[in-house]
Amino acid sequence: MKSERGILFILSGPSGVGKGTICKALRAQKLNIQYSVSATTRNPREGETNGVEYFFKTKDEFLKMIEQNELLEWAEYVGNYYGTPIEYVNQTLDEGRDVLLEIEVQGALQVKKSFPEGVFIFLTPPSLDELRSRIVGRGTETEDLINNRMSVAKEEIEMMKHYDYSVVNDEVESACDRIKSIITAEHCKVSHVQPKYEKMFRS
Known part of the structure; x- marks a missing residue:
């Protein structure tokens, strides 16, 4: 049984940047991480x-x-509500498993207040033109809604300064590799490893 608590990873970024695509690709790799719904x-x-x-x-x-x-x-966000059920997240972390949250920027900043020990990753587009192209490519939004999303996206990108890492989603495989490197690095941090050894010394 693992003695250390899992790590909470938060992935967010502007609408259309490809958060869902990245998480789907990470799921396909069957990493040892739980994806919060x-x-x-x-x-x-x-x-x-x-x-x-x-x-x-x-x-x-x-x-x-x-x-x-x-x-x-x-x-x-743009007329709809989004949220993360807290019971599942806490239970999974207490079991020693990592959790990955894919959420909007507003939600990520709320989590930062209550879970400052979380690891915050901001997914960025290669350019604003590419971001607009991806939103248009969905074929699900009107021109007014697309313009609204682009306006919000510019405000959200300014919030990048509150995050720990920034990953450019220029190519899905490369972006996934960068995120996996972040996960590995966080598990090697002394602040995460040391408590396990302190428990060994006391036993």
Whole structure:
């Protein structure tokens, strides 16, 4: 049984930067890390399944979760709510397993206040033109919504200064390799390793 608590990794960045694509690629590599499923009030996109990509909730259901303090963080983004169920995250970390949260920037900054020991990774696009192209490529947003997302994205990129690492999503495999390197490095930090040896000395 592992004696040390797992590490909470937070991956976020502007809408359209490819957070979901990166997490899907990391899942395919079967890393020793748990992927936390967020709750949201937005409609499922084609191919998304409730309880896999997200827990899809009605607005009333989501507001009830807020009232009952069942969320580690939550945010309203472009008319929809997003949040992270806290019970699953804490239970997984206590079992000594790492957790990866894929959340919006507003939510990540909330987590930073309550989980300052978390590792915060900001996923960036190669350029703003490329970001716009990816959002347009979804084929799910109107021109007004695309412009709104781009405006929000510029504000979010300015929040990068609050993160520990920045990873450019120029190519999925390369971005995944960088994130895996971050995970390895964090597990080698003295602040993570030392408590295990202190317990050995006391036993």
